[in-house]
Amino acid sequence: MVRVWIADITALLIEETYQAYYNKVPVWRKEKADKYVNKDDRARSIGAWTLWQMMQRELNVPEEAVFNLSHSGRYVLCACSDRTDAKVGCDVEMKGKLLMPVAERYFGKQECEQIRSGKDEKDRTDWFYRFWVLKESFMKATRRGMGLDMKTYTFAWDQDGVPYMSTQPEKYRDHYLCREYIPEQGDARIAVITTDPEIEGSLHEVRLI
Template structure:
């Protein structure tokens, strides 16, 4: 029992650490982009927990999992999701997917590839509900993403706000899946990698 509590506390600590790194990352980059001091950057949260700032044309979104903390910035609403790839019981988690998505996952025999397809879909769907800003109040099975003929960009019209959203899978490493959702059809492949020392240095400049 004590060991279980210790493991849970450790996991919560790691999660809290990644959350803190995420906020430092956002503040350091916003401070540099907008020429603002850290004390002048006010981060708010909507009713579904999505963070935002009250500066027109400046949107961001955060995600963390495994070894990574990621952040996306855009001039329009944006969502990003990173997930560490783990072995999962696909028969259970596919209850969150549409029939078409479930068929796509199971249309290949390799279990490893099924898991890869699951995480591709999961991160893409998560990036969308985060871009919309309503989190898991939107049932994941209520919309479908078609990866059967995926080339580079996926276009989908939202039934919630009648606007088009664009999706892209990005490569970060072999052990994680990363996806982004924006309102722009052009999505760069570029990922800027920052070490924690660089982020803290930026924070000091904006102090």
Template structure:
């Protein structure tokens, strides 16, 4: 059975140091070292919680915590575990999300809806996509919807920015890149955010769960 699980969490301040460190120590040494190199507390929290969500996701699919030691990276630096289980992490603003799949390729993107100069991004949209943004009741929200669709497809595809954003068409729950079709799953993570997943197959089962990390709840 092809299944998808999405775990996501929100953070609005730094965890107390002892609590933070107890979470951090559950990660491999190299991940701890990377986390320690971040300067902003927001970046530290997003990185830590992304890894903790991944650890929870892997355990939910029957893997042990030691699986984090076995992560590999493709030529575009996309992490993966093996050919059967795929995962992807995204964070923006105060939210972090991790998608994990069985027998499916997945990409996930979340974006906080913040003011931008929309015209600066016209070149990454097709003519029809830009028209949809221009005539939308809320052009900013429609832009972020299109952006998360494109980013989720790029992340699922795994080729990074070598895949032009203008090469991605989408309509009625599907995205198209040449002869490839990606299934799209959009969900309301928060009124101030846009969120989308792209998969190469239709899932038989979808599970989405919010998980709150706190000092009294150190299990993953």
């Protein structure tokens, strides 16, 4: 099963708290965080790995477990599967402005039509971010990243409101399970995509202090 955890890293913007968590991560992660000039980026880097360590400890997750990390704004996200043969990708994005030129460049025709059909600007913006996190999650699950043409795979929703892949690239024909989540504050969109046949329905929210 895939477990999905998210944490608010606001507390890590306080130097004393940041150092406390920084001291608990591996050396290579410290070095990665040290390369960032912006303290918010450093906090996200340390916070993401801290969240993964917490999942390992509290869920007794083995070192070889498949996992994926994401971060945006004040959030860090981790999705992990207990199946070593599974593919897992996740993405969290703070909701901002509607970026229709981005959608027109990277999304499929029907996806763009779905965005434009929104009842108002807020609804259209929400549709944009729903598609964006799904597309990012799939890229990460395949490990191709931006090397994968985003127009070669599209998403739709079934009658129960659950997202699914309506088209897939020829090289990635596995069955992918898709899930959406919204944090309690409602200020971000989250998606997880996996070949694991099971994924928890709820988002586990953690506050780092």
